[in-house]
Amino acid sequence: MRNISFGLKKLRKATLVVAALSFLTVNVSKAQDVVEGRTLFKSKCASCHALDHDGTGPALKPKMNELEESFLIPWIRNNVELRASGNKQAIEAAKFSPSEMTAFPTLTDDQIKSIIAYAKVGDPPKEVVSGGTVVDEGVSGLSIAGVIAIIVLSIVVLVVLGRAVKMLERLILEKQGIVVNEEDNVSLVTGVKGLFKNKKFVFFTVLCLVIVLGSFGWMGMWETGVHTGYQPTQPIKFSHELHAGINQIDCQYCHTGAFKSKNSTIPSLNVCMNCHKNVQARTDDGLISPEIQKIYNALGYNPDTQTYDKTKEKPIEWVRVHNLPDFAYFNHSQHVVVGEEAIRKEAGLSPNDPVCFACHGPVNTMEEVYQYSPLTMKWCINCHKDADISNKKSDAFYANVIAAHEKIKKGEKITPALLGGLECGKCHY
């Protein structure tokens, strides 16, 4: 019986595992749809539709849950065609707003299903991400735990060894016929006191403390003034994820200076208005998204009359994320134009990624921008030491310089450092 019940138990466990796994896989495949759907939703639908409230179009969450896919798919793909075919439901649905819904003939069934899947559930509740924790730099908690574990283990080992040594000593003494007083009855307090009298123990403890505190101090000092992960709250909740990631807007569209100036330049609001004159992401009450409203307020723009009032202008005070000290000179164009190829190679960027990612990280996934790289001098210098700029040989500017340096560095990699890129005055003047 025991065997049977054991077998049953095993079986039950197995079924459970299979069920759980299949559930997981279902979840996973669904999750993928939702992710794709979210992306598509943000790029195609979000300018007119919100999930929870009516805007230019109706709130989508209730609609998607209420309506059949068989209607939704042709409607989303081409609602004009559907209405023309005499579909009563479609004609009825079109009455929601006088403005016609855009047709999306390129969307596949699967893509539309993804959008529907996303619209049904919406965004998962967001994890609160606070500054500094986004990118874990420096010594991880794991390694600290490891160090502590090793220390504890060695204490245990020491204690055990100590005991063993004592035991052996006693055995030897006993063998020699010397009677030793049992110490079993020694109280804990005296034991601890004894420990403190033990020079080896005290020395070891102090050593451990010095090592632990010293390494904490060292790491602390090393990180002073390093603001990796710095993610200040900006006056407008501008999402790079939405703009650069989902909408695939090129970095240069807004940061026009990066390719010609030392400053990458924060875009002026007229650049925002190129799109946001129309894209207003209205809520169900017909209110303009509060973040977009901030643009309008800054410009003194009245979206209803589409007029600007210069007297109400008030510039937006963004908080700088990447702060180089004043005595360090950095030029964007030097790096993204002149050094682009070398930097791409050095950072291992894929051909589709903009070169900006090398230092600014995956901006296209940042809901709010944080400082990705440490921006320390060591970080600069390491790249200047490693980057390979041999590709510049054919460049008229570098031709002479590199040829000259090759005289002494035959066959070696040519780095910015070799051409003087580590000299103080190249960045500090």
Add this chain to the structure above:
Amino acid sequence: MESNKKYWKGLEELNKTPEFVENNKSEFAEPLPIEDVLSEAGLSTVTPRRDFLKALGFGLGAVTLAACQKAPVHKSIPYLVRPEEVTPGIPNYYVSSFKGNSVMVKTVVGRPIKIEVNPNAGLYSRGTDAQAQASVLDLYDVSKLKNPLLKKDETTWADLDKFVKGELNKVQASGKQIRVVASSLNSPSAKAVVTEFTAKYPTTKLVQYDPISYTGIIKANENSFGKAVLPKYNFDKADLIVSFAADFLGTWISGEEFTAQYTSNRDYKSLEKKKMSRHFQFEAGMSLTGTNADTRIALKLSEEGPALIALYNAITGASLPGAGLPDNATADKALKLVAKELLQNKGKAVVVAGSNDVSVQTLVNAINVAIGSYGTTIDLDNPCKRYEGNDAEFALLVDEMNKGEVGAVFFLNSNPAYDAINAKAFTEGLAKVALKVSFSDREDETADLSDVVAITPNYLEAWGDANTYEGFYSIVQPTINPVFNSRQAEQSLLTWADAPVQDYYQYVRNYWEKNILPAAGKTWNDVLQTGVVASAPKAAGSYGFSLSLDAVAAAIIASSKALKKDIELQIFESIPMRDGKQANNAFLQEFPCPVTKVTWDNYIALNPRQAEKLGYKEFDVVSIKAENGYTVDLPVLFQPGQAMGTASVALGYGRTKAGKAGNNVGKNAFPFVTYTNGTLKYATTATLTGTGRWEELAQTQTHYSFEGRNIVREASFKDFLKDPAAGSGNHHKHKVYDLWTTDKHEMLGNNWVMAIDLNACTGCGSCIVACNVENNIPVVGKDEVRRRREMHWLRIDRYYSFNDEQHGAVTEEKEIAHLDNLENVSVVHQPMLCQHCDHAPCETVCPVLATVHSSDGLNHMAYNRCVGTRYCANNCPYKVRRFNWFNYWNDSRFDNYLNNEFTQLVLNPDVTTRSRGVMEKCSMCIQRIQAGKLTAKIEKRALKDGDIKMACQQACSANAIIFGDKNDPNSEVSKALRSERTYYVLEEINVEPGIGYMTKIRNIDSTTKEVHA
């Protein structure tokens, strides 16, 4: 050929005064209190070690805590709507004009920060002067008014217009006169505005007057040739230049332009062709031009007239009375020689005189006709329009005002309450005028007395134009919106005249499109880009002279006799301050006068022997009482070369309402000027009395001394022709040893070097101000300069030497000290800046490696690494390193200069402002090198010679500074450095400097030697 000639920067160096010796021992004026610490008090303390440890512990703790503050939050505020042409980080350049000279203005994100040369202006603008360079600071002057004033209260333009129009109507009804008082208006549009204003108010008359007047020349030309104009001088066409107290390289008419012309016959390119002009200067006070002359003869003010008569007689064989200089044998001999040479150089010579006396200038005209200057070196057919002031008209105005005939007066770019000669008569007259309107940007001396101050923008905020020569026009265009609530004077006049076009931009444009552009075949947009329109100059004709000179000679002798009394006092325009209009400019106040090296003050210059006779020591304050009764107290400055019996006082100081920086700096010398025979005279007589006070001038001349090492090399032109390397010391090379034989530092890419032509450099110092503006060099003020803490990266060392040709050059200091004549000195100017040594002594002593060498030949200075030990400065043989004793940008002690947010808008964003406690020095404009390289890299092309220009080089009209890549054998600098004249300063200590100097050549020969014999 090695010369042992002695050079000295100041008499204290020459005489080895105890103060000089003491100061010179250490690099820094104030020694460390080592003595105090090591004295018994310091050593007998019981616990110095414990105290030390306590202080150390506390210091460490405090620093740690201070470092724990949170990183500050930086805001980035982009444009709301970015102007299309502005990209933050990339400068924009706009052409404009400063005082009629076409310039290029560099702006960054909308703020003008630097004045550069307009390459389109060609010969009319090869460099810029110190005033132009410093003018960007005037824009960011906190002493300016922010709103117009009506009866001393701030007002709006509408109220102001109502008031002025109402008053003007009253004046017109009363039939009284209206006067527009302006310093020479060389803007054609502004003149048209005045005409339009006159049409509306017919009693209006334009009175042009210049505090530094050229009426004498204009009237003399009217008398002699029937042309009331300033001629165009062509010093480039002159092989022989004879100047009687005309400081044409400095302040006379158009110094920068003449410098370019003058040096084109004397610089290394000219010398390569074995050609060099010859220049005689006769003058009382030492002027910049005098320091550059091949032969300079000290001449009393009273001797100037007789000297010219003697010259005329010698040239033409006439026998005008009054010739001859019985008391000045040297000048007498020199004049005979000059006359002979002038006749030999007919048509290739020019005689100029700085006097504003009509008779003197008429005589000069006669001399110039006799030597055939007209049509070659002097051009009367393309006259200069820079100065048109008429002294008589202004004198008349003062009379009219006092008689109560004037109902309204407008002051346009003029400040007579400060710079009119008889300020009292003027002020009294002004009180009788009903409507007084001042167009000024601040409440200056005249504005203070006016009912209305219609504040005007800086030229960098304004539209306008200029016409400096016949057929040569340049545009003034704004580079920034008016910062304060100002309005252009022209626009105000148009408004009050109810003109059909009141917008001055439109007005200027209309004027150009109607009068200037069609003839030139250009459009308005062309002009906004190139800045100038120049029509082909007319052929210069030659002129005859038919006036009888008897009356002229008589007048000259009469005024000469009047000056033979007491001390003859010369009132002159100093290079930094000029006429005092920019007195509130801290860059100019701290710019050492090229001759005296005095900053932040004026003084009375006396020959040291003269002062000894009178019983004054240097810096003794004396009371100067002029013939007209005006008295001021000024410190004595010992000026070698000053004619005995004369003294010189500079104009432009003593402003009382210029602003925070310029108020009460020095004393006003304008009241010394006299008005006789229809023109202003800048010469008078005075008696001196000691006051018993002593006031040290902030003089930089002996700061950073070379301890008598042989760093200036010169040769005569004659020797140069025989051997181009004459005097360069290149024939006696020292054997050099190299500590770094195994690890040679090779400059494989570029090797940035500089060549400085001592023969082209006139010492004018515009490079100093250009460097200050480009590199954010702080102004430290008078007290700090006295402590030898000026921050200038580039200084111009001015060396005196003594030539007694009878005995040869004076080679021993003790000999000089016993010479009874200090009139006959010659001068060399040597720009001194970081030499970017390849074996730099500063680098090896830096304990923190804050100053290191680069692979392109530069000596880098990392401010953020510097801990301020100052070892480098101690070890620098050229003494070019500067230490930041204060945080000049953020310290209330420097409020008058650069410690305020508005003024700091002038900063160049590409250069760090240095903090207290760090060293700094010339970086060879590394920001410009880097920018030039980056442009080439982005354009994927090789770097061309001339792509990168240093700020000093750009400002230099004389083309004395050449910068470039030594690794490029065809670069301009490589060619210059290959010149046989090139030597390196302190070459013998083998620091391998990166800056080569070319020897100073003097065009003197045996005949000129006779003069001083």
